[in-house]
Amino acid sequence: MHIVVCIKQVPDSAQIRVHPVTNTIMRQGVPAIVNPYDLFALEEALRLKDQFGGKVTMLCMGPPQAEDALKKCISFGADDAVLVTDRAFAGADTLATSYALAAAVRQISREQKVDIVFTGKQTIDGDTAQVGPGIAKRLGLQLLTYVSRIAEVDIENDRITVERRAEGGVQVLRTAMPCLITMLEGTNEMRFAPLENMIHAARYPVRKWSKEAAGIEDITKIGLKGSPTVVSKVFGPTPRAEKALMQSVEDASPRDVTLNVIQKIFTQHPTLERDILAKATV
Amino acid sequence: MSEKFDVIVVGAGPSGNAAAYTAAKAGLSVLQIERGEYPGSKNVQGAILYANALEQIIPDFREDAPLERHIIEQRMWVLDEQSFVGTHFRSDDYNKPPYNRYTIIRAQFDKWFSSKVKEAGALVICETTVDSLLMDGDQVVGVRCDRQGGEVFADVVILADGVNSTLARKAGFHGEIEAKNVALAVKEILFMPQETIEARFNVKDEEGVVIEMFGKITDGLMGTGFLYTNRDSITLGVGCMLSDFKENPNRTAPYAMLEKMKAHPSIAPLIAGGEMKEYCAHLIPEGGFYAVPKVVGNGWMIVGDSGGFVNATHREGSNLAMTTGRLAAETAIAAKTAGKGFNAKALANYKAALDESFVMKDLHKYRDMPNVFHDNSQFFTTYPELVNRAAQTMLTVDGIDKKTKEKEIFSSFRKSRTLAGLAGDAFKLWRAFR
Amino acid sequence: MSEAEAKKPAARGGRNLELPEHLKAYKGVWVFIEHDRGVVHPVSWELLGEGRKLADTLGVSLAGVVMGGADEALDAIAKEAYTFGAESCYIVRDPVLKGYRNEPFTKGMTDLVNKYQPEIVLLGATTMGRDLAGSVATTLSTGLTADCTELRIDPATRALAATRPTFGGSLLCTIMTLAYRPQMATVRPRVMQMPDADPSRSGVIVEDRLAMIETDIVTKLLDFIADENNNKVNLAYADIIVSGGKGMKSPDNFKLVWELARVLGAEVGATRPVVQSGWVDAERQVGQTGKTVRPKLYIAAGISGAIQHRVGMEGADVIVAINTDANAPIFDFAHHGIVGNAMQVLPVLTETFREHIAMRSRKAA
Numbered sequence A: 001m002h003i004v005v006c007i008k009q010v011p012d013s014a015q016i017r018v019h020p021v022t023n024t025i026m027r028q029g030v031p032a033i034v035n036p037y038d039l040f041a042l043e044e045a046l047r048l049k050d051q052f053g054g055k056v057t058m059l060c061m062g063p064p065q066a067e068d069a070l071k072k073c074i075s076f077g078a079d080d081a082v083l084v085t086d087r088a089f090a091g092a093d094t095l096a097t098s099y100a101l102a103a104a105v106r107q108i109s110r111e112q113k114v115d116i117v118f119t120g121k122q123t124i125d126g127d128t129a130q131v132g133p134g135i136a137k138r139l140g141l142q143l144l145t146y147v148s149r150i151a152e153v154d155i156e157n158d159r160i161t162v163e164r165r166a167e168g169g170v171q172v173l174r175t176a177m178p179c180l181i182t183m184l185e186g187t188n189e190m191r192f193a194p195l196e197n198m199i200h201a202a203r204y205p206v207r208k209w210s211k212e213a214a215g216i217e218d219i220t221k222i223g224l225k226g227s228p229t230v231v232s233k234v235f236g237p238t239p240r241a242e243k244a245l246m247q248s249v250e251d252a253s254p255r256d257v258t259l260n261v262i263q264k265i266f267t268q269h270p271t272l273e274r275d276i277l278a279k280a281t282v
Numbered sequence B: 001m002s003e004k005f006d007v008i009v010v011g012a013g014p015s016g017n018a019a020a021y022t023a024a025k026a027g028l029s030v031l032q033i034e035r036g037e038y039p040g041s042k043n044v045q046g047a048i049l050y051a052n053a054l055e056q057i058i059p060d061f062r063e064d065a066p067l068e069r070h071i072i073e074q075r076m077w078v079l080d081e082q083s084f085v086g087t088h089f090r091s092d093d094y095n096k097p098p099y100n101r102y103t104i105i106r107a108q109f110d111k112w113f114s115s116k117v118k119e120a121g122a123l124v125i126c127e128t129t130v131d132s133l134l135m136d137g138d139q140v141v142g143v144r145c146d147r148q149g150g151e152v153f154a155d156v157v158i159l160a161d162g163v164n165s166t167l168a169r170k171a172g173f174h175g176e177i178e179a180k181n182v183a184l185a186v187k188e189i190l191f192m193p194q195e196t197i198e199a200r201f202n203v204k205d206e207e208g209v210v211i212e213m214f215g216k217i218t219d220g221l222m223g224t225g226f227l228y229t230n231r232d233s234i235t236l237g238v239g240c241m242l243s244d245f246k247e248n249p250n251r252t253a254p255y256a257m258l259e260k261m262k263a264h265p266s267i268a269p270l271i272a273g274g275e276m277k278e279y280c281a282h283l284i285p286e287g288g289f290y291a292v293p294k295v296v297g298n299g300w301m302i303v304g305d306s307g308g309f310v311n312a313t314h315r316e317g318s319n320l321a322m323t324t325g326r327l328a329a330e331t332a333i334a335a336k337t338a339g340k341g342f343n344a345k346a347l348a349n350y351k352a353a354l355d356e357s358f359v360m361k362d363l364h365k366y367r368d369m370p371n372v373f374h375d376n377s378q379f380f381t382t383y384p385e386l387v388n389r390a391a392q393t394m395l396t397v398d399g400i401d402k403k404t405k406e407k408e409i410f411s412s413f414r415k416s417r418t419l420a421g422l423a424g425d426a427f428k429l430w431r432a433f434r
Numbered sequence C: 001m002s003e004a005e006a007k008k009p010a011a012r013g014g015r016n017l018e019l020p021e022h023l024k025a026y027k028g029v030w031v032f033i034e035h036d037r038g039v040v041h042p043v044s045w046e047l048l049g050e051g052r053k054l055a056d057t058l059g060v061s062l063a064g065v066v067m068g069g070a071d072e073a074l075d076a077i078a079k080e081a082y083t084f085g086a087e088s089c090y091i092v093r094d095p096v097l098k099g100y101r102n103e104p105f106t107k108g109m110t111d112l113v114n115k116y117q118p119e120i121v122l123l124g125a126t127t128m129g130r131d132l133a134g135s136v137a138t139t140l141s142t143g144l145t146a147d148c149t150e151l152r153i154d155p156a157t158r159a160l161a162a163t164r165p166t167f168g169g170s171l172l173c174t175i176m177t178l179a180y181r182p183q184m185a186t187v188r189p190r191v192m193q194m195p196d197a198d199p200s201r202s203g204v205i206v207e208d209r210l211a212m213i214e215t216d217i218v219t220k221l222l223d224f225i226a227d228e229n230n231n232k233v234n235l236a237y238a239d240i241i242v243s244g245g246k247g248m249k250s251p252d253n254f255k256l257v258w259e260l261a262r263v264l265g266a267e268v269g270a271t272r273p274v275v276q277s278g279w280v281d282a283e284r285q286v287g288q289t290g291k292t293v294r295p296k297l298y299i300a301a302g303i304s305g306a307i308q309h310r311v312g313m314e315g316a317d318v319i320v321a322i323n324t325d326a327n328a329p330i331f332d333f334a335h336h337g338i339v340g341n342a343m344q345v346l347p348v349l350t351e352t353f354r355e356h357i358a359m360r361s362r363k364a365a
């Protein structure tokens, strides 16, 4: 079984700071990590490989530094890694990204037929959850999003059964491979790489593809040019005009403070009191 | 796992990077192991880089290293509660390249240095902690990590694991660190727009200012405060000896001390509006010359903070770290070339090279400083107050003649210390600085 | 949110930002009405409310899109859609559309768009809406903005200006699709206000067929396993939420949160670290990677107010925060702040509420 896992290198959003004056992201010094959601996809791919044998190829589109993210995936046990990197990709939105990644998957499948493409549910910087469906549509793959469990793989007949998270329940879906799966978070736990893998990964020569090497024919479909969405403005959340009405239990007894708060709330929002009276269990 | 390298370097701070780079550049096979998520992730932010030590390792580092500002002005402030007495030294000579000192942000600098290490051919692995050293009799032959199959071998292991160096202690190479030999520093990075920094500190472009402080700021403890200007942030911090923190009757928490310093009327306006980006606390080995342990043995060498190579008086650490790292690597290279094994004798040249370098010479020169300051807390409390009061008395124009004022000042010094005591203090200081 | 108008972005990198002539015919606002096993997801009504405003600004009509199986009550759904402001509904009825599947729904939606040419298409940012939106946008080669928190019409271009959080909520960005149609966006449940239903409104149905038969479709829906306690935790739509953070210190102290919630008939929410520590179920997490809530009252105990939490709850009508740290960021956006130890304040608050309620219900009786 040949599995391609798409990962993105993202700035660790927990450590991102916004310039208080210019409202621009201060990327400097913010560590880049493998998009955490993608690790669930990778772990699932590795489990399938453990079970059925085969090969896991990592795919990432990004700047040259994204090599580190791919190497990290090699340390977890992926077999090969391709970094699609070209200045022409800069400024890509999800439509252009999925075009480039779809081309690269096609190229990879020329080397060896691909059975499953995995992506994460979404990225923590883009947060769109659109790239996976986009790749699937472009490659004509069956699309399985928000997969919480892979129930069965029938290699002989190229069939796969999965559980897909939906609102209020789980859909059980069966489809034909090749397919594209976006994996739900929290579905598995990434393994801890043995030392040997760490050293192997540090040595691993990640393959770097330019747009030509990735087999991209139509350059109007990549990068900024291929992106229909236009970011017109970036700004910080506006603080609430008035600060909270503050009271401290140091200045008054907790009882007085809470009485005061309750009275204020109910005077300002009389319907709230009605709702509470209707529901409350005293 | 039976892989064997020429050199294993534990830690990817300045000392470890210097060692790994030097060894790999010379063609040795090098494995560097760092426990942090990436090199620099565990390291204290914002510092001064002394160019010379790095120049000897990467001569053209200025081309792409992430440098913030070069220092053109150094201020020394002696602080009282409300005031300071200070000197400012600013020279246009400092504005002529190649510059000698820069402010850096460690997380970025370490990451850059690590990329050079990789380019030089070393294998760098992160998120991996070395738990212990592998021994063959009394010869170190490798390390054991916290990962499955975690044993890996090398001719030489260079310990660059920072101030806590649990590895060396575990292996019995040196004893517990004494609280009186380490300082606890807390520091913060405050974000501030470039223009504001340049206006407040009277600098332009990439010029920077350093303020060194001591006095009331440390609440009578032995320690100092500092403030550096980065490109669009300010690093400021305060450090005190760990032992003093423990014994301080006021029990001032390190962070409270930093807050107090930030509120000082001379400092507050400089940092007003700064947005806190990062806060951290870190230990600095400040025991100096007498606290340097045995640094070389059979198959091992200790470099950087883990060997206590810090010149506290001049707040130099990373330059000593890089120099000791380089010298250790050069020793390993020579031993490899000589082909006579890697026992303590084969590596003995490391200690000799250290003694020859500024590292041990400077540590020796300032060998008495820690004790002098430690035993004479008046340097940090009474004197700053007196000096400040003196300045104020002299500068306040209030109809009292200057001679009377001088007398007043002199007697206030006498009141807090006998003449002999004052002379003794001066002598002690002179001897320590000599 | 800033009131400043989005400037018309400059064309960079040789990109065309003018709407081509043939796309100018695209008119009207559509909302995809999501339903599953007879139940319409409330986000669809929220979107109709929002779509109504957009349509009015543009002076165009608002339509709902309802797709489903032959035996589903699609007309009833359309009727309800009118009460929330739709003037018409496009209904695609076909046996293969029973139960959501990507392939037939994508085809149904893209066919409708190509035929009737709406300028704006809105979907809920649910597992169904996001799955469908991504596929449809790619098939139509148009722009899609995910997880929007604000939708407006840019007066200069008459284009949809969709605002969404980015970089984990630390920033907001406004995104427009200028040279492509339709303009697509998904919006999370509970971000937009639920509109009032007006039963007097009506509309017209446009029925369409789907040119697909079951054997064309590769993916089969074998089963649907409904969540057991499906109705138990309904955080997103709760009116009152009492939430606890890491400041509660232990699972034992967290019981104080439950106790207040019980008295108020409220749901219990939590921050991510609390969920990660296993004190409560993941379903109770509020925030960027949890639920977006919009209760009338949100009580936050021992919560610092990190941006990732804030984006999930700042839409609450009243926020009461209890925190020992007077400088905690939560006080920047709470309405009432109590500086104090939650372990001490919560029991008193619970007791005061209890007394107040007892008194008022006695009076009412």
Ligand SMILES: Cc1cc2nc3c(=O)[nH]c(=O)nc-3n(C[C@H](O)[C@H](O)[C@H](O)COP(=O)(O)OP(=O)(O)OC[C@H]3O[C@@H](n4cnc5c(N)ncnc54)[C@H](O)[C@@H]3O)c2cc1C
Residues within 6 Å of the ligand: B010, B011, B012, B013, B014, B015, B016, B017, B033, B034, B035, B036, B039, B040, B042, B043, B044, B046, B047, B048, B049, B050, B128, B129, B130, B131, B160, B161, B162, B163, B167, B185, B186, B187, B237, B239, B282, B283, B284, B303, B304, B305, B306, B309, B310, B315, B316, B317, B318, B319, B321
């Ligand atoms: C507040 C403060 C201000 C300072 N200011 C300056 C200044 O302005 N200028 C200056 O020159 N110096 C300054 N110093 C000193 C300087 O930071 C240090 O001397 C220098 O960082 C020492 O480098 P190092 O490589 O020896 O140790 P470190 O930088 O501490 O690096 C040690 C590395 O080893 C890793 N490690 C530790 N144990 C293990 C293990 N078991 N397995 C794997 N990895 C491990 C750690 O994660 C770390 O990355 C300052 C120090 C402090 C605390």
Ligand SMILES: Cc1cc2nc3c(=O)[nH]c(=O)nc-3n(C[C@H](O)[C@H](O)[C@H](O)COP(=O)(O)OP(=O)(O)OC[C@H]3O[C@@H](n4cnc5c(N)ncnc54)[C@H](O)[C@@H]3O)c2cc1C
Residues within 6 Å of the ligand: A013, A014, A124, C168, C244, C245, C246, C247, C248, C270, C271, C272, C273, C274, C285, C286, C287, C288, C289, C290, C291, C301, C302, C303, C304, C305, C306, C307, C308, C309, C312, C322, C323, C324, C325, C328, C340, C341, C342, C343
């Ligand atoms: C990609 C990403 C996604 C995330 N998504 C979410 C998300 O969806 N939801 C979410 O909540 N978080 C999320 N987080 C985590 C978020 O950044 C914060 O870490 C988290 O919200 C903090 O939770 P907390 O307020 O409970 O804990 P803390 O930040 O530890 O705050 C505890 C607070 O309790 C106060 N306190 C302490 N003791 C007491 C006492 N006795 N009485 C009263 N107050 C006390 C403290 O002053 C402090 O303010 C996300 C983070 C990342 C990186």
Ligand SMILES: Nc1ncnc2c1ncn2[C@@H]1O[C@H](COP(=O)(O)O)[C@@H](O)[C@H]1O
Residues within 6 Å of the ligand: A006, A007, A008, A035, A037, A038, A059, A060, A061, A062, A094, A097, A101, A118, A119, A120, A121, A122, A123, A124, A126, A127, A128, A129, A130, A131, A132
């Ligand atoms: N530049 C990229 N390179 C590789 N995979 C990507 C890239 N961008 C997105 N993906 C994949 O698509 C998924 C959804 O991303 P997004 O639509 O940005 O939320 C991610 O979890 C990744 O698996």
